[in-house]
Amino acid sequence: MQQIFNFIFRNKNFLLFLLLFVLSMIFTVQSHSYHRSKFVNSANFLSGGIYSAFSNIDEYFALKSTNEELVEENLRLRKMLFNPSDSLANQITIDSTSFDKNYILVSTKVIQNDFTRRDNFLTIKKGSSQGIEPDMGVFNSKGIVGIIDKTSSGYSTVISILNSTSQINAEIKKTQNFGTLKWDGKSPYTVQLADVPKRARIAIGDSIITGGRSTIFPKGIHIGAIKDFKLDGSENYYEIEVELFNDMTKLNNVYVIKNKDAEEIKALQNSTNE
Template structure:
């Protein structure tokens, strides 16, 4: 009690001054509308600034919680994307199987579905790697295609993987013809564009028009007859006396290869045996 009394005695002048200031302000603002308006406006501005600063501080401390929540949501979305990609791959493979089953011309051919795990399109000699190998029935010299057209031919096989010579490789040649015709030429990539190739050695008497479809000729044991390859864009270079050279726009989009099918000819061993016997008889 003594300390309290000493406090009032020590600061009595300041307390009296504060009392009169408060009384003066009350009288001033209660009796003068203009001063009251100014006071309320200033007080509102000050309190708004205080509240805004407090809100910023609170928001800053809530950032960690918000960031954690965003990370959880991002992880959940990434998991959904992975699952959707897996389902899409399953649906693509099912669609390929259905399309093959509906084609009676492919009865002597068996098709193996594979995914592309490596692919080049801009090199002078391009190759593709797939995730199926010898244990899956893949052998060298098997044809490879996708849902749009020809992709290439298998040339190297390991137990679980295989390398494919891409159509975008000058070492790969494909026997083709104009759809509906019988004469054939040889398709080869000239290295200019991953979406185009040349059809060479097409006999001069062949009838065609710009926009006609080019398909496989069937004159090999690798690809069935009639697989779409591309469309005629026009003459690629000057005509010689006996043959056309045409520029072809390819159906296969090599920049977005994902799922392919490997073509296994069930009669390949018999065909090779007959051809080998024929060569031996000619050599004798």
């Protein structure tokens, strides 16, 4: 017994190092898998509070561009109001016709934004006490931003579309072929659309919108335009480079959307799978 204690005491630094290293490796591995039970995240009183205090200062510098964005969005919506037929054809970014009463929208602000790492997250200023829940969709006037990950009472973290674990159902507006939106970790301005079959007739410049096959986003929210495409290794599917409409490096006001039917649809899908 004495020897065991002696051993522990002599090697206490190494043992402490080993223990904490294993702990941090567990956190790291968890952070690389989707839907982990992440223990440390920025949706808490301390980091959320600090970020929101400093974003209060920061947002003054972006007032002009934020205003311009709002006017642009208002203009689009007004055009839609006055020329219904025209607007339905091409002017809409967010297709209002598919928004029925099943969706709840909340507006909020981004208080922290990352885009330089492989797995990027945002922090927003509303949380569970304002009705935000995990797996709700986040977008702004130009396109999609991400999916809610963790919430605290006043803050939430968002898995950005610039995250290697993010997978979002998307489709090509013209041909209605759908695929999965992923990110290769390179440029914050482009994402990749995979699993689009070879027979799809695509061209550079085609619009990509959300597909509506998942319960997170409704159909028709804009994502980006095709920048480049080639066949993948198996020669059966396209690998498409999508240039985002959204500038993910400058995010300010965003909307959070909840599908009221999501739970019912998921329960149904689960019972069918079993």
